[in-house]
Amino acid sequence: xxxxxxxxRQYQSSLEMKAKHDxxxxxxxxxxxxxxxILTDPSGNGNSKSECHQKNSGSTTKxxxxxxxxxxxxxxxxxxxxRTTKQFYLRPYMFFTVFxxxxxxxxxxxFLSSWYWHxxxxxxxxxxxxxxxxxxISFFKASFTDPGIMPRNTNIADEPFRLPNEYSNTISxxxxxxxxxxxxxxxxxxxxxxxxCRIWRPPRTSHCMxxxxxxxxxxxxxxxxxxxxxxxxxxxxxxxxxxxxLSTVYLNVCSYYxxxxxxxxxxxxxxxxxYPASLCLLIYSxxxxxxxxxxxxxxxxxxxxxxxxxxxxxxxxxxxxLFKTGRFNVFNTKNTLKNFIIGICQPRGLAYVRARDEYxxxxxxxxxxxxxx
Amino acid sequence: xxxxxxxxxxxxxxxxxxxxxxxxxxxxxxxxxQVSKETIGYGNGSNVTEEKNNNTSPFSGSTIxxxxxxxxxxxxxxxxxxxxxxxxxxxxxxxxxxSLEDELLFFNYHEYSVQKYECLETGVYAQHxxxxxxxxxxxxxxxxxxxxxRSTRIVRIPRIFNKVIANTYPQFSTTIPGxxxxxxxxxxxSTDQLTNVNSFIPKGIYQGQLFGYSSVSPLxxxxxxxxxxxxxxxxxxxxxxxxxxxxxxxxxxxILNFMTIWTWERIIRSPSKACLDRLEAFIEDLNNNQxxxxxxxxxxxxxxxxxxxxxxxxxxxxx
Numbered sequence: 001x002x003x004x005x006x007x008x009r010q011y012q013s014s015l016e017m018k019a020k021h022d023x024x025x026x027x028x029x030x031x032x033x034x035x036x037x038i039l040t041d042p043s044g045n046g047n048s049k050s051e052c053h054q055k056n057s058g059s060t061t062k063x064x065x066x067x068x069x070x071x072x073x074x075x076x077x078x079x080x081x082x083r084t085t086k087q088f089y090l091r092p093y094m095f096f097t098v099f100x101x102x103x104x105x106x107x108x109x110x111f112l113s114s115w116y117w118h119x120x121x122x123x124x125x126x127x128x129x130x131x132x133x134x135x136x137i138s139f140f141k142a143s144f145t146d147p148g149i150m151p152r153n154t155n156i157a158d159e160p161f162r163l164p165n166e167y168s169n170t171i172s173x174x175x176x177x178x179x180x181x182x183x184x185x186x187x188x189x190x191x192x193x194x195x196x197c198r199i200w201r202p203p204r205t206s207h208c209m210x211x212x213x214x215x216x217x218x219x220x221x222x223x224x225x226x227x228x229x230x231x232x233x234x235x236x237x238x239x240x241x242x243x244x245x246l247s248t249v250y251l252n253v254c255s256y257y258x259x260x261x262x263x264x265x266x267x268x269x270x271x272x273x274x275y276p277a278s279l280c281l282l283i284y285s286x287x288x289x290x291x292x293x294x295x296x297x298x299x300x301x302x303x304x305x306x307x308x309x310x311x312x313x314x315x316x317x318x319x320x321x322l323f324k325t326g327r328f329n330v331f332n333t334k335n336t337l338k339n340f341i342i343g344i345c346q347p348r349g350l351a352y353v354r355a356r357d358e359y360x361x362x363x364x365x366x367x368x369x370x371x372x373x
Numbered sequence: 374x375x376x377x378x379x380x381x382x383x384x385x386x387x388x389x390x391x392x393x394x395x396x397x398x399x400x401x402x403x404x405x406x407q408v409s410k411e412t413i414g415y416g417n418g419s420n421v422t423e424e425k426n427n428n429t430s431p432f433s434g435s436t437i438x439x440x441x442x443x444x445x446x447x448x449x450x451x452x453x454x455x456x457x458x459x460x461x462x463x464x465x466x467x468x469x470x471x472s473l474e475d476e477l478l479f480f481n482y483h484e485y486s487v488q489k490y491e492c493l494e495t496g497v498y499a500q501h502x503x504x505x506x507x508x509x510x511x512x513x514x515x516x517x518x519x520x521x522x523r524s525t526r527i528v529r530i531p532r533i534f535n536k537v538i539a540n541t542y543p544q545f546s547t548t549i550p551g552x553x554x555x556x557x558x559x560x561x562x563s564t565d566q567l568t569n570v571n572s573f574i575p576k577g578i579y580q581g582q583l584f585g586y587s588s589v590s591p592l593x594x595x596x597x598x599x600x601x602x603x604x605x606x607x608x609x610x611x612x613x614x615x616x617x618x619x620x621x622x623x624x625x626x627x628i629l630n631f632m633t634i635w636t637w638e639r640i641i642r643s644p645s646k647a648c649l650d651r652l653e654a655f656i657e658d659l660n661n662n663q664x665x666x667x668x669x670x671x672x673x674x675x676x677x678x679x680x681x682x683x684x685x686x687x688x689x690x691x692x
Binding site: 141154165166167174188191200239330332339341342344349352353361362366 | 477478479482483484485486487507510511513514515516517529531532533534535536537538539540541543579580582615616617618619623624627630631634635638643644645646649675676677678679680681683
């Protein structure tokens with residue numbers, strides 16, 4: 001008797017607890033949903049497969065893909081519209097980039113814009129605004145959009161814990177042969193199986209350790225953007241570098257002009273004494289110019305010879321006659337303009353994994369058990 | 374070698390190839406008679422070690438690469454029939470000029486072979502001498518362990534790279550699995566029953582699924598070589614229009630996009646995206662009409678990231 005009463009009491013208390021929990025859930029759900037919409041860490045919610053199965057079958061609310069993308073190291077903002085690599089507090093370089101871009105604008109608009117607007121022409125200010133805005137938006141797009149991530153597990157084998165022996169090979173496949181050169185192993189494309197993403201990576205697709213994804217045409221993982229630079233955001237990245245360089249050059253020219261042509265009857269030294277900020281501005285804009293300039297040179301060169309940063313740095317592929325080591329670059333069309341267009345004008349197409357699409361309960365976003373060797 | 378029957382002759386190199394595909398680090402497929410193994414080190418290109426094995430018999434060509442036209446006829450003898458004569462009229466010699474000696478051949482890199490399986494004839498689960506070729510795979514596009522997952526399989530059509538300069542846009546193989554230049558061919562059936570070369574013949578059970586000895590997949594039961602080629606060529610056309618960067622339309626679109634600080638792509642659907650939308654519509658139309666009667670469907674290549682074209686087929690059963 002005592003035990004049954006005890007059981008009953010326990011059951012009642014558990015019911016009460018559940019009712020309380022439900023009420024609190026309703027109260028917090030709106031707040032929680034808004035906060036979830038603003039910032040989502042997909043690995044935190046719905047990590048276990050059974051839970052997500054229940055959710056999908058029971059509730060009527062639609063789940064979006066980004067809420068289930070826990071296999072990737074991504075944080076999503078504003079309902080999956082923006083993404084950034086997790087643990088950016090370990091590599092907080094992105095904030096430095098934002099600071100540099102914003103500081104350049106602040107300097108111009110505080111110190112120079114009014115003088116240029118009234119004394120020279122409003123066009124000078126408008127032009128700077130255009131270039132700077134271009135730079136900022138390109139940075140924003142390159143940093144927060146999809147670099148071309150590959151869906152996972154599309155090429156799985158039957159055995160979940162063991163990879164077939166053939167899948168650990170690097171496979172050479174024939175390429176188009178227009179140049180009448182003798183084909184050999186170096187003149188072929190290689191594909192490799194990615195044991196993490198469980199896909200046969202096409203050539204130039206690489207796995208990014210920091211993001212935990214395979215990215216199509218991966219150029220490099222940019223710590224300044226805190227994102228990979230791949231096929232779908234390379235044009236944004238390149239225009240960011242280009243516009244960062246142009247805006248700093250613009251700032252340079254403007255500050256030089258300000259010092260040397262401020263007034264026809266006063267020397268530059270007088271102006272520096274009168275406006276000490278102008279000298280600081282000059283030095284600062286020179287410093288700002290340095291890195292975008294080098295990066296622009298590097299990427300222009302790489303595009304002209306049909307290379308990716310990763311290939312160039314790994315020395316896998318011979319860049320040109322300048323660098324003797326490395327393999328023959330099969331992606332070089334021997335036409336600089338063509339190479340350049342292929343490099344920067346890649347059509348974006350549709351995203352392979354759309355963060356904001358409705359979640360279909362398939363295996364392309366699943367985390368599979370690790371392989372045993 | 375000379376006193377072996379043609380069948381035995383054909384079997385030996387085939388097995389050797391199965392081992393080769395499994396064991397070596399770096400595999401390349403060349404013209405008949407040349408199977409080279411290489412181990413390419415990472416880092417710089419200096420530590421490349423090569424061990425070439427050019428001494429395999431001329432019959433390796435007939436079984437491994439399925440290309441009897443290029444065999445040395447003197448060594449084969451006049452009384453020997455070409456083992457895979459009917460199965461290889463698919464092979465297009467123009468795609469790989471035969472003037473080059475050291476030539477790579479294409480094969481479906483998705484398939485692999487297993488030797489431990491349950492033989493269909495004897496019913497014995499053991500390590501067998503002749504490996505099974507795995508040509509169809511589990512379906513990752515449906516819910517795991519659902520009814521559809523259990524009743525369907527996927528045949529993957531790989532991407533090819535010998536049609537595009539600098540690999541600028543994806544193209545899929547237009548040869549139905551089992552008919553690629555370096556596909557594995559079942560040696561017994563290639564000589565005994567010439568008519569059966571084209572079809573999928575289950576030989577063993579691995580992980581509860583039926584597989585055959587050759588690279589021919591169960592997709593051949595549903596689509597003919599011509600039908601398959603027609604479908605894939607249409608898809609390839611869409612791929613070219615969508616992803617080719619060297620078109621005037623794409624360059625103009627990019628310039629406009631750049632000048633308007635990326636607002637142009639917000640206003641107007643880019644030609645690339647519009648083309649991919651048409652591809653989705655085309656595949657949906659195909660699935661609802663032509664392929665519905667055959668009980669198969671194409672998975673949109675977008676879902677695999679355009680790395681392979683997937684055909685969903687019913688799970689093969691013993692006829």
